[in-house]
Amino acid sequence: MEEKQRAAEEGGEEERKGWARKAWESIRAVRERSPLVQCITNFVSMDLMANTLLAGGASPAMVHCLQEIPDFTPHADSLCINIGTLSPDWVLSMKASASLAAEKGRPWVLDPVAVSASDFRMTVCLDLVQLRPTVIRGNASEIMALSSASLGPNKDFQWAGESLFKGVDSSHGTMDAVEAARSLAQRSGAIVAVSGAVDVITDGQRVVGVCNGVAMMQRITATGCAVTALIAAFVAANPSNPFEATACSLSIFGVAGELGMDMAKGPASLRMHMIDSLHGLDEPTLLSRVNITSLSG
Ligand SMILES: Nc1ncnc2c1ncn2[C@@H]1O[C@H](COP(=O)(O)OP(=O)(O)O)[C@@H](O)[C@H]1O
Numbered sequence: 473m474e475e476k477q478r479a480a481e482e483g484g485e486e487e488r489k490g491w492a493r494k495a496w497e498s499i500r501a502v503r504e505r506s507p508l509v510q511c512i513t514n515f516v517s518m519d520l521m522a523n524t525l526l527a528g529g530a531s532p533a534m535v536h537c538l539q540e541i542p543d544f545t546p547h548a549d550s551l552c553i554n555i556g557t558l559s560p561d562w563v564l565s566m567k568a569s570a571s572l573a574a575e576k577g578r579p580w581v582l583d584p585v586a587v588s589a590s591d592f593r594m595t596v597c598l599d600l601v602q603l604r605p606t607v608i609r610g611n612a613s614e615i616m617a618l619s620s621a622s623l624g625p626n627k628d629f630q631w632a633g634e635s636l637f638k639g640v641d642s643s644h645g646t647m648d649a650v651e652a653a654r655s656l657a658q659r660s661g662a663i664v665a666v667s668g669a670v671d672v673i674t675d676g677q678r679v680v681g682v683c684n685g686v687a688m689m690q691r692i693t694a695t696g697c698a699v700t701a702l703i704a705a706f707v708a709a710n711p712s713n714p715f716e717a718t719a720c721s722l723s724i725f726g727v728a729g730e731l732g733m734d735m736a737k738g739p740a741s742l743r744m745h746m747i748d749s750l751h752g753l754d755e756p757t758l759l760s761r762v763n764i765t766s767l768s769g
């Protein structure tokens with residue numbers, strides 16, 4: 473019995489080390505290739521998102537003007553679409569850009585911020601899901617609401633508590649969202665990532681959990697938006713495996729949060745130290761801290 477337990481623990485450590493190695497290779501690829509990431513994002517997140525991309529080794533560009541999309545999107549290595557401060561003219565840009573990215577075979581990532589805040593937001597998000605995002609990253613409440621709505625209006629199946637949620641912060645834990653995420657991934661063809669204390673990533677079959685980060689990250693606005701953009705950079709630089717790239721980017725962002733927290737006095741200084749830590753992340757630190765494990769076969 474003891475022997476079996478030891479073997480399982482050793483297996484777990486071997487798996488963790490394997491993921492840590494992948495995480496290091498994936499950030500190296502971002503640093504080497506410096507992918508150009510086009511962001512159509514909310515006003516709140518623009519600064520943190522651009523600085524997170526730069527600290528991670530990517531090149532951010534906040535370009536949302538409809539007239540610029542045909543010239544710009546084909547040159548971007550990936551695209552991040554975030555519905556946080558939505559308005560009708562931006563929806564046109566989002567759809568044009570997502571269609572072009574898909575046409576060119578470029579990855580694009582969707583952040584369904586506060587998707588259940590209004591019918592308008594939900595309808596736009598469902599339309600965007602039809603344009604086949606490579607990755608969808610939201611918090612638990614957002615993924616549960618989007619997954620439920622994507623089943624269609626006549627389906628009587630509802631995720632518990634989903635209708636109570638209206639704001640940008642989650643009122644659910646990520647473990648409540650595993651089945652919703654898996655179901656959304658299967659129906660959309662996207663990798664679905666649910667952020668929280670344990671980030672959950674699924675391609676509809678495999679499910680992994682990322683146990684990095686600190687709770688204080690939730691007290692800084694736009695950390696979720698920023699990690700979605702980081703996913704877009706990682707998927708661009710590691711195109712052959714978007715599932716692994718997504719898990720690695722969430723883990724790396726979490727590690728930056730952990731390192732930043734060692735120096736921070738509160739949310740404002742954590743924001744600064746997190747960016748510094750992401751920029752300075754080295755191989756030994758990453759190899760010892762990445763904490764990704766399978767949650768199912
Ligand atoms: N309780 C927590 N412990 C550790 N990390 C967390 C916790 N809550 C959120 N995070 C991290 O903070 C980042 C933003 O996630 P989250 O707050 O869920 O997104 P959003 O801002 O979209 O609601 C993610 O990298 C996530 O892993």
Ligand SMILES: Cc1ncsc1CCOP(=O)(O)O
Nearest residue numbers: 514516556640694695696697
């Ligand atoms: C506060 C707020 N309001 C509209 S978008 C936004 C930022 C949300 O950022 P995040 O989803 O990363 O918490």
Ligand SMILES: [Mg+2]
Nearest residue numbers: 585611696697
């Ligand atoms: Mg969010």
